[in-house]
Amino acid sequence: MPRPRAFDEESVLDNAMNIFWSKGFEATSIQDLVDETGLNRASMYASFGDKKALFLRVLDHYSQKISAQRFADLRNIEDGRAAIEKTFRDTAKTGCAEGRHKGCLMVNSGMELAPHDPETAAIAHQAFRRAEDTFAAALKRAIDQGTISKTKNVRALARFLTGSFQGVQLMSRRGADQETLQDYTDTILAALD
Amino acid sequence: MPRPRAFDEESVLDNAMNIFWSKGFEATSIQDLVDETGLNRASMYASFGDKKALFLRVLDHYSQKISAQRFADLRNIEDGRAAIEKTFRDTAKTGCAEGRHKGCLMVNSGMELAPHDPETAAIAHQAFRRAEDTFAAALKRAIDQGTISKTKNVRALARFLTGSFQGVQLMSRRGADQETLQDYTDTILAALD
DNA sequence: CAAACTTTGGAACGAGTGTTCTATAATTCA
DNA sequence: TGAATTATAGAACACTCGTTCCAAAGTTTG
Incomplete structure (x- = not known):
């Protein structure tokens, strides 16, 4: 009965996402x-x-479309250590490749709004809590597979990786050069030894 | 000859700083x-x-008054490794102690404005370039003092510490709890071994 | 075709933005 | 004391903000 919409909701969300991502809320x-x-x-x-x-x-939308993709390898690659390494290498590569340095919308929004907006704070908190768990699962796999020492504290290491992931996104938004990002991620990954 | 100012420039800057720090530009x-x-x-x-x-x-103003203080120990403590450790421990402690989680104005501003404001981008870039050099100097001392292996890549490690420092500030602005921050910094510092 | 219903385009709103102006107050030097 | 100079207070400006309203257009079902 009603007049149909002239726009595609998904593509509207895509466009809106890109503006918020680039400029902030x-x-x-x-x-x-x-x-x-x-x-x-x-x-x-x-x-x-x-x-x-x-x-x-x-x-x-970002969480489902972008974040999910960013962490897909971390979940799906069976080799836990390789999964972690690929996640960081890809993140760093993407971070300095994109012409416009945008970083990660979830990190950006958390930084901009979390202290004064409980809703956004909660969403970001939950997102990175999930990331932490995903890192923890990959770490457990790696320990089982013998590529990471079983003496390591999985939770602490997962928190470290989650914080470092956000750090890499932060640096890439600030326009860090490829060399710096490379050194940074290499050292993060070396912490797994 | 002129009417004297009724305000103290320094305290005006202090107040203005706190608002920008808390809410963003x-x-x-x-x-x-x-x-x-x-x-x-x-x-x-x-x-x-x-x-x-x-x-x-x-x-x-922030750079001279707050940042300088934050990195004072890193410069002044002769024991390079202890200097680095104290810097991170204090940063983490302050980060989750403050009622209002504000993080670091330089990190916040770089995140918010760098992609669209070259001036702010340059200031933040320079600030963290300096931080990187200060970390590098402390690392060199530590290597000379034998508390860090001389096989380490000083520049890469300095970049890692600079990125991680920003990561800690980011996490604390997002309202990370003490335990998470503790795990994060402990693992950062363990990467020096 | 006609009725029902929703989207669309664009004007309009009040509030709030950053900024400027004008008149008054306050101080110092001649 | 009086002229010169600068800070102060607060109104006022033009503009943009987020938001809403209304008439016109478009599509589907009866």
Whole structure:
């Protein structure tokens, strides 16, 4: 019965995500979103609610589409140590390859909003809690496989890797050069020995 | 001849710094600054120029007053390894002690503005380049003193420590609990072995 | 075809933004 | 004391912000 939508929700979220990712929440205006998504203001408010609600949708979209991909290898590669190494190497490579240095939306948003916005804080907290668990699982595999010493504290190491992952994303957003990022990740991975 | 200023420039910068530190550049309004510094709008513009100029002054102020203090031990403690350890332990302790989790203004600002503001990007870049050199100097001392293996790559390790330092600041701004921060820093320091 | 219903385009809103202006107050030097 | 000079207070500015409203357009079902 109703008039059908003229836009694809997924691609609108993609576009909105890229703006928030690049500029951050506060610096992104509704006008920016209208311009970049091609979507009309009224349609935006009708479909997604206000700016904050759209942002939370985008955060979820990012989590499912980008983060999931970033951690796919970490989950799927059977060799635990190789999984961790590939995750960091790929992250570092991507980080200094992209022309616009954007880092990771989840890290960026946590930094920008967490201290004053409990909702975003909770989402970011949960996301990295999950990352920590994923690292822990890979570490356990590696220990079972004998590529990491069983004397290591898995939880502490997982926290270290999670923090370091965010550190790499941070450095790449700040525009770190390839050499620095390489040294950084090499030393992170050497900490597994 | 002129009417003397009714405010102390240093304490105005202190107050302005705390707002920017807590809320970030974009989310801080001129009204916030006026309210918190007690300084009149006109006086603010006359003395510091526009918002961006004030922010750059604040960044410099932070660098001299806060950063310098944070890295004082790293420079001054003769025992290189102890200097590094104390720097990280103190940073982690401060990071989860403060009621309001603010992190490090230089890290925050680099994250928020670097991709779109060359000025801030350059200031942050220089600041952490200096930090890297300070870590490198401490590492060299430690190697000379025999507390760190001379087979280590000093530059790579310095870059790792600089990235990790920012990672700790990031985590503490995101509200990481003490246990996580502790595990994180312990593992960072263990990488020196 | 016509009724029902939703999206669309674009104007409009009030509030808040960063910034500037003007008049007044305060101090010092002649 | 009076002229010169600067800071202060607060109104005012133009603009952008996020948000809402309304009429017109479009599609589907009866």
